[in-house]
Amino acid sequence: MRRAARAAVLAVAAAGAAAGAAAAAGAPADTPGDAALRDLGDAYRGYLGEALTVARSTAYVRRAALARGFRAASVAETKRYAPGDRLVFANDERSVYVVVIGSRPVAEGVRLVGTHQDTPSLILEPFPLRAPKDGAGVARLLAHAYGGVKSYHYDRRPLAIVGDVRRAADGARVEVSLGLGADGFAFSGTKLDTDPRWDDAPPPRKELYEILAASAPMTGSGVKSPLALTVLRALYDRYGLAEDDLGAAKLYVVPAEGPRDVGLDRLLVGAWGQDDRLNSYAAMRAAIGIEGVPPFTAIAVLSDREEIGSSGSSGMRSEFFELLAARLLEGTGGPDGDAALRTAFARSRALSADTPAAVDPIFPEVHEPRNAARLGMGPALYKFTGRGGKSGGSDADVTMVARVKRIFAAAGIPLQTTELGRVDEGGGGTIARYLAMRGFEIVDVGAAVVSMHSPLELSHKRDLWWAIKGYRAFLVSAE
């Protein structure tokens, strides 16, 4: 979930959200056993440990789908699709779409679960290296925040640098991974807390971060900047990269410690990147696990750039989605033309499966307890997003809310109700509004986390279990 930008607040009275959030689970028909939860948790931690970037998440999803009999499809192809066809599309490597063609043509609408596989972290500056010329001291890499992070979460914590570079000489895509387990070293944020700007309040989002990268200068007479050379040589030796190559790169600075089970009962997963890879993983598992032919075409969307506003060619605002939809419309024999596409959108229904905040046990006061999600009580439905008077958010139609509740109840999946904290405490947004703008009937439903946007976000394995089952029930719903 994206942290809301400061927006002008309209004083609109909040519509009555469904109450009775926490313990409304009743008697869920589908409660996983210990062994099933352990296996699911292991698989999910495996995904989180691998999917450290959007590109790596896309690769994981494609691989998982192909292993389940899906076909790598392209928006450039002209094939006809038959009901039951299983397709996986990717927009370059930054967003990925898992599709099962339904018995009804796409012109009659689709069932979609939309998530985002990007997550807050730091990202290196285009030319990040700063090293004292005399070789004394420490070489640093400069980075800035991607999405809403707190500076102290990157202060003296093992960090890795992952991402990809387009090499200047040959344009080759070079996948970079430095500082993860087998390397035997990591990077670290430096001490920031002597700076008064960071002391008392969460910092502004766009500050520069300094990442410790090397402190033993290369030897050799005539070397002009021996400490800088230490860092550059590591990139050159392993990847054949020169400093100039770094200008065309997406190099993320991410926590290097892998996912862990949290709690003596091992019910929680603690890891960086679960907003929104928790629901991305659930949507992926939901879609690739669909059996037979769903009534409507089912789509799991793992989009990009949600944390910075869903912008760019891979964000949910990108018209790549129109291109994909037009291809599916054409492939299922739908009528051509803009009107047909818009009509198909208007007949479509979607869940925006982004990560809501569950009640933090040491800061419960930022939530309104009767309308707040708890970990382990099932995915949470939040009818509206935004801040203040729902500004900047999406506010679902009650018909859609009731429909989703029916589908989850029929499948025996508990569904909580939540909102984004107490009124006026803050807020956030999701991709829901960008699908709503296209005419989708949409509501936000997501498995929740505690410590959102931190290096150790907490999710509950049971919520993940139910999210997979619930999203699949929605994707195959005939309603």
Next chain:
Amino acid sequence: MPAATGEKLSEPRHGGTCGRALGAILALVALGAPAAAGCGPRRAPVPAAGAAGAAGAGGAAGGGGAPASAAAAAAPEAKLEEKIARKPTEAGWAATGADRRAAIAAFAEDYRHFIAGAKTTRRAVAALTTMVRASGALPLPEKGARPAPGSRWWLAAHGKNLALLVVGDAPPSAGLDVVAAPLDAPRLDLKAEPGFRKEGFVMLETHLRGALDLKLWLSTPLSLFAWVDRPGKAPLDVAIGESPDDPVLVVPDLLPHLARKAQAKVIIDAERMDAVAGMAADVTEDGVKDGPALAKLLAPWGIAEEDLAVGEITLVPATAPTYVGVDRALLAAYGQSHAAQAYAALRAALETKRPPRSVLVLVLDGAAMGADGDGDTGEFFVRRAVSAALAAFTADGAPPELDVRRALAASHALCAQSVGGAVNGGLVLNPRFDDADPEMVRELLRALEAGKVPYQFPETGPEGAYSSSSRRISTTGMKALDVGLPIADRGAPLEVLSVLDLHTAYRAFAAFFARVPEK
């Protein structure tokens, strides 16, 4: 004299260092010019207008590069400067050859394995004791031992204090060369009645031990160490979270979306530092139920709820030590601002073959709270170890009181604790911590210069959180001086140390032990 040529890990870089400028200013002061230059970034000292004679003649004392007018070589002022101004000597990696780089890497790797298993005082002392015993050192007897030069003896107390004695050409009664290194890193101890349920979680109440930088402990994986004495049985000694397959505990943090008001003034209040131990509510076919209480969560790990009130139960960072930087020249680890010096001093003492004076390394519990916490900490164990070192070599185990006091008065102690300084700048000397005696400082400087060991004086004095261990130890009558490694991260879950500085400390202690004192 080495200047502080490096930089602090902790602060943004600011051009030149005060240390460099200081030498120049001192030179100017010596020549009668006012110290007008200050410590501003990249600012060469400028003689004040009207400065008397010699200083006005060329500003040749410029620390950042001589002005063109100083090119007139061999001016008398330049000769004077050459004679009396502080000269930077080589420190850092530039002064480190390939052989030594290999030795540093090997030393760091040994140390990394040690520090990984030294997350509590008990575990650190156990690991150090194992190292000492493996070297062939014998338990110090109460009496009747022969003080053969080069013989090694050890003494432990309460599982939290350790002394290593290496007998020199001069016996212990002639005074000892002491390195006193405190252990006891900041951590979260559990309260006696820690368990409670809140918002669906089973939580553990904690209490700070030491000065923690609290916000850095949020959203970081924590291991639970439990040590419980069990009469008639072996003590319970459990660590949960140290194996990668273990679960960890965590103090959660508030999401930034909702933090603007709640964390506007204080990010985290100490009383809120409660850790998630598990889930309190369970969903079954019969609906939502209260799940297992703390006792049930602990039982599979062999811990009973009543153990919590009587055991040492503590939460420390689960993160394993890791090198930092592509050159593996820094090391990030929990607890090393204390343990690094204990390790370096013991290694130096164990590798000392036959020191001129007898050597005593003391690993002491309790520093994180000012050495006032336990019955057997701080100077108490210092006195006891010196007394035992004398008693062991008497026939009746009862050395005269005056002999012990004379030995104490003839001893020199380096009190090792990290308090910042320039990374790769050499051993940090803090004579202002407790206003050390200049003869003690000079004695150490002679030893360091003889061993070509770089050293530095910190640019800032002690800050509030630090307490001087020399202040305590010098009350025994020893001459004491605070020294340490440049680590500025005290209170953080991970502290960053240069492997060069670690090795420098080891060489410094070795040089201290090897020196032949002036008569």
